[in-house]
Amino acid sequence: MAISFHLNGRPVSTDADPATPLLYVLRDEFQLNGPRFGCGLGQCGCCTVHVGDEAVRSCSVPVAGVAGQAVTTLEGLGTPEHPSVLQQAFIDEQAAQCGYCTNGMIMQAAAFLKQNPHPTEQEIRQALANNLCRCGTHLRFIRAIRRAAAQGVS
């Protein structure tokens, strides 16, 4: 039985085993670059996507769990030519070393800014408390999120 859902605004369906973590379906079947494998354990945030308006760790959700729902990935926020305000803020702040973790930072922050459009720095740090970055780019992420918040759009 195929599982159908909306992916970045378009209806899609997959024949994957329903227990397959959403991450592998997004990456291997739909060839998306944004969500990435970091731990597969829900600990790092590299695989974050939105299900509805909520930031979700796609490594820890079976694809059957998003049947009928709207899934948005980093690609769904914007493109290199037309990045979202938050993505542009990350570009403006050059907020990456290796950048492998940035998918999680942007997706987590985008969902958070919808709930709290004008956060303090402490609130941003708390919102990202479970997103890991090994390169130590945290301060740039905070600056980028504040920059986007100052523009009033996520």
Add this chain to the structure above:
Amino acid sequence: MARDLMAHEVTRREFLAGAGALVVSFSLAGSLLSQGGAAAAGTPGAAPALPADLAATPTLDSWLKIDSAGNVTVYSGKVDLGQGIGIAFEQIVADELDVSLAQITNLVQGDTALTPNEGYTAGSLSIAQGGMALRYAAATARQYLVGLAAKEFGVDPGQLTVADGVVRAPDGRSVTYGQLIGGHRFNLTVTSPPPLKDPSEYRYVGKPEPRLEIPGIMTGGSPVYIQNLRLPGMLHGRVLRPPSPGAQLLSLDTSRAAKMPGVVKVVRNGSFVGVVAETEWAAIQAVEALRSAAVWGQTNRFVPADQIDTYLRTTAHSDIRELDTGTALPALAKAAVRVKADYSVPYIAHASIGPSCAIAQLHNGNQWTIWSHTQGVYPDQQALSYLLGVPASNIRVIHMEGAGCYGHNGADDVNADAALLAAAVPGRPVRVQWMRADEFQWEPYGSAMSFRLEGGLDASGNLVAWNHDVWTATYSTRPGPPGWLLAGWYLAQPQLPGPAANVGGDRNAVPYYNLANARVYCHYIERSPLRVSAHRTLGAFRNIFAIESFMDELAAAAKADPVAFRLRYLNDPRATAVIQAVTKAAGWNPGPRPSGRGQGFAFTRYENAGAYVATVAEVEVDRATGQVAVRHIYTSVDVGQIINPNGLANQAEGGAIQATSWTLKEQVTWGAQAIESVDWVTYPILTFPEVPEVTVLPIDNPTLPPVGFGEAACVPIGAAIANAVFDATGARVRRLPLTPERVRAALSQA
């Protein structure tokens, strides 16, 4: 993308071999290059010799190509490891070649078919080695092209000007680089340094040019990472690693795994076991099925973690003299005050956020292509040649960026895994990504180290004797030589390594201070209980943790301000400048405060020859819990000429934060047989709420040769934080990480 590379490869090989190239009708190579005597005029302080990497590969065509539209392709053997070095290379070339950044349309980094062999990308040497090779190559190319134009116009080269790849004569005539050389070979061997521009003429160097790959990273609009490389017909592999190091597979029933949907092949060679499947998830599940079907014989017995310090000091080791004035011990014996302290640092994991990944493909029976985030495509080509039993020339290794690696992690080992699995499915590319636990348990760590320092002060509190012993394992077991790939150890015909060379434990073991009576020995143990290799800074972070903690202890014994005490033993103006900059910015004012807040200082010159860095850390210590919070790190840095200030700041911030994480939280843990650090819960790193503010204070010296900073940035952090804890509480913690238990224990003794 990969297909483009293949097509590119053929033309590139023919190109470098000269096949099909038109002979440039007028060659001024000889006469022009003989003018190069005024060598390196724009870089006072630079030796008038070619950069070593350029001397090793002196064919200009190996480094640069200009097509008929004037687009420039740059070839570098130094790869991007998450540090964003690419833009710095482009800035260097654009300035020295006199083209715009936009005219550099392609930068190829690390490909055994395309790029020069620049060994490993390591040691913060990408700018000093790779960048300088490109600077001299670009200057040579410009000089040659201007010579061609001068000949064409019949004027003296000195009358010509160049901008954006267009050469102009005083009478208004002009010719483009594309017209002069477009698509043809330079056919030049660089034998002596060309004149370089004066730094004041640079248009891009010194500016925070943005990295070109960033928009793709932030939108998912381009693959960027090897983890995102998808080749036609690609299969997915995973490896079943043993339950503990050295375990032998006694029996394995593969029947259930082999029948699982999507499984293409179960591969077994001795105790090496893997699976190839149509999808990643099928491969992961099949490995779990194999795990429950495998019976292992385990023999490993780790040295207990709490005895590692004793083990390092007492097991067989070779003793390397780093510095010995011959007078240290007598001076110590005569000193008015003697101070002695022992320090130790645990095994630290690279813990890359993205586990290691590779793709391997076997074609035509014995030709291999390996896509890898290795630090050295050529050494890996060699290592894989031993593993696979084919000549190195049959193997092409292509670098593609992975997550930040910080040294020798699983990148090379996963190449071996992918190749061994790809051998079972000829023609099909096989992608292997390690699972989180694979990376934590099997990567080589930065070695644990143990230190004993003794110092002597005279009656006036002057430092008159210094005695320093370091116990460590080597910091390099990189592949290249046979036997250093993990998978090879478990084959039916195991490929085991020879003895490791003693490397890197001595990095920054010799103090940068002027000390009349000093003795420094590095004792390398012969057998490391845990697998170890190159980890960011090698021994430098650890040695400086010990040395700079000890300088504070000596200053306290001498009742001197820790900074003023150090300045007595430094007479290098660049050292003084970074120290003054950081103490001024941080408002240096140590002394116990009732609030539990404190400041700590540390200084280093990386490798005693590279970047200068001085750091002040501000901490807050909760006396009840022993919890240390690092509030602010101030770091002043002198790397000579700054190529890209944004890149430098990024490395400085990242190095400070990663090293704060090492200092406060990190240590690899193990039980009787197996590594117990398997994920981010069992190996915690610094999180957002714990990250300090970082203030970077760069000092630009545009006329001095540029050196790297990614490693130097980390080096003083451990000591600066430990010194700040002492300043805040009077408690001295000499063992990393500074866990609450250790801080509480030190507080109870303070």
